[in-house]
Amino acid sequence: MIRNDIHEANRRSWNAATRAHNSHKADQAGFLRAGGSTLFPEEMELLGEVDGRTLVHLQCNSGQDTLSLARLGARVTGVDISDEAIEFARRLAADSGIPGEFERADVYAWMDAAAREGRRFDRAFSSYGAVAWISDLRAWARGIAGILAPGGRFVLVEFHPAATMFDEEMRLAHPYSSGGEPIETEAGVGDYVRDSADGLAPSGLVDGVRDFANPHRSFDFQWGVCEVAQALIDVGLRMERLREWPYSNGCALYRGMRAEAGRRLRTPPGVPDLPLMYGIAATRPE
Numbered sequence: 001m002i003r004n005d006i007h008e009a010n011r012r013s014w015n016a017a018t019r020a021h022n023s024h025k026a027d028q029a030g031f032l033r034a035g036g037s038t039l040f041p042e043e044m045e046l047l048g049e050v051d052g053r054t055l056v057h058l059q060c061n062s063g064q065d066t067l068s069l070a071r072l073g074a075r076v077t078g079v080d081i082s083d084e085a086i087e088f089a090r091r092l093a094a095d096s097g098i099p100g101e102f103e104r105a106d107v108y109a110w111m112d113a114a115a116r117e118g119r120r121f122d123r124a125f126s127s128y129g130a131v132a133w134i135s136d137l138r139a140w141a142r143g144i145a146g147i148l149a150p151g152g153r154f155v156l157v158e159f160h161p162a163a164t165m166f167d168e169e170m171r172l173a174h175p176y177s178s179g180g181e182p183i184e185t186e187a188g189v190g191d192y193v194r195d196s197a198d199g200l201a202p203s204g205l206v207d208g209v210r211d212f213a214n215p216h217r218s219f220d221f222q223w224g225v226c227e228v229a230q231a232l233i234d235v236g237l238r239m240e241r242l243r244e245w246p247y248s249n250g251c252a253l254y255r256g257m258r259a260e261a262g263r264r265l266r267t268p269p270g271v272p273d274l275p276l277m278y279g280i281a282a283t284r285p286e
């Protein structure tokens with residue numbers, strides 16, 4: 001069931017968190033203008049060639065990845081429920097001089113409207129903490145299938161549900177799948193950008209907001225990899241790639257993670273490897 005009540009609560013929580021997150025990132029427009037990119041090799045590999053392609057970035061937050069994709073020649077549209085994120089993304093496009101359309105909307109309503117209007121994309125992309133906010137996996141997958149052009153590709157790069165079972169102290173905190181039940185977080189979306197040092201701030205880390213306390217609680221979901229993959233298969237998408245990686249790109253999921261080149265973080269010393277991210281590329285048959 002699509003939980004609009006939960007989405008609305010999450011919108012408020014994301015508005016507050018996004019302000020804090022961007023406060024830690026130095027001159028993002030200058031970084032992009034100078035040719036900087038916030039993308040990682042994992043999504044680049046799955047997305048393949050984007051030059052000249054239409055691309056929708058679902059749950060794009062403040063548009064840094066969206067505009068990095070535009071720099072590679074994609075004609076981009078970013079969609080996010082957060083007012084703060086979309087306002088920031090529009091400013092970032094203007095200040096960096098990189099073209100991109102940004103639309104503030106709930107992803108379900110947006111995909112429905114886009115499909116009805118006949119809008120179709122060569123690529124649909126979502127990443128790094130997106131699926132956890134999806135309340136109805138079937139409707140989400142149906143929406144994605146409805147906006148892909150024939151031969152179009154959906155790419156997802158996500159934190160692995162096996163990784164997000166653990167809290168930041170690596171205590172077992174959540175089931176692998178919450179079976180569609182929301183998990184309430186009283187403290188809301190946190191300031192993980194500050195906690196990740198420069199992992200999530202490739203333009204440079206600045207002090208910004210201190211001791212951020214989100215006044216708005218949030219609700220997310222644990223979705224197992226098979227649940228996500230099967231939802232996409234069930235709507236007729238063809239699974240082309242399914243990947244797992246034993247590191248997290250940029251985001252410090254736990255305290256004391258081991259840093260590697262390329263802003264990769266692995267489990268803390270002495271802790272065996274876990275799958276920390278997974279990736280999917282699925283295409284709409286011609």
Ligand SMILES: C[S@@+](CC[C@H](N)C(=O)[O-])C[C@H]1O[C@@H](n2cnc3c(N)ncnc32)[C@H](O)[C@@H]1O
Nearest residue numbers: 007014059061065080081082106107127129133
């Ligand atoms: C962790 S962020 C994704 C970050 C993104 N990968 C990026 O490039 O920065 C999750 C995003 O999902 C958005 N979101 C959550 N629920 C949503 C919904 N129902 N519809 C649209 N966006 C939603 C939040 O506003 C937030 O910006």
